[in-house]
Amino acid sequence: MQGEIDFIKSVIYPVVEEHYPSKANREKMSLYDLIAFGVMAHKHFDGVYKRAYRVLIEELRLFPRVRYNKVVERLNRYEELLIECLRLFKLEGLRIVDSKPVETKKLSRLGRHRKRGSSSLIKEGEGVGFNPLKGGSM
Numbered sequence: 001m002q003g004e005i006d007f008i009k010s011v012i013y014p015v016v017e018e019h020y021p022s023k024a025n026r027e028k029m030s031l032y033d034l035i036a037f038g039v040m041a042h043k044h045f046d047g048v049y050k051r052a053y054r055v056l057i058e059e060l061r062l063f064p065r066v067r068y069n070k071v072v073e074r075l076n077r078y079e080e081l082l083i084e085c086l087r088l089f090k091l092e093g094l095r096i097v098d099s100k101p102v103e104t105k106k107l108s109r110l111g112r113h114r115k116r117g118s119s120s121l122i123k124e125g126e127g128v129g130f131n132p133l134k135g136g137s138m
Contacts, residue, residue: 005062008036012085019081029066031078037063038075038082042091049075 009032016032029037041052049072057063057071075082 001056001060001062005036005040008039008089009033011088012036012039015085015088016081019078027074029064029071029074033063034071034074034078035082035085037071039085039089039091042086043089 012032012035016035020031037052037056038049040056041047041049045052045055050068053068053071057065
């Protein structure tokens with residue numbers, strides 16, 4: 001497997017070098033590793049990133065350990081580059097099966113945070129004759 005990854009990196013090197021942004025140097029998983037992961041996912045796992053992530057990153061540890069959502073977001077960002085590299089391996093027809101990031105607790109909390117202030121029960125003005133204690137109204 002490692003030999004195949006090295007071969008893929010050597011083939012995609014000129015294409016990725018042309019499009020390599022300067023900000024990609026700060027990422028834990030380089031753009032070469034990311035595109036090689038995308039090519040391997042399409043070649044061996046029919047474009048199912050989640051299964052490729054479990055096997056190639058978690059079990060075999062062939063690529064640096066990065067969160068699944070981060071990998072999918074970056075693959076979606078560099079989709080045109082991935083398609084161009086897939087053509088080098090004659091893998092026509094991009095089949096992305098699960099390209100949406102998994103919703104995490106942080107995302108659901110963000111949704112709740114946005115709802116704040118739009119409640120129909122909580123009013124801006126004070127209620128006249130209402131005591132907020134258990135006693136009811138005055």
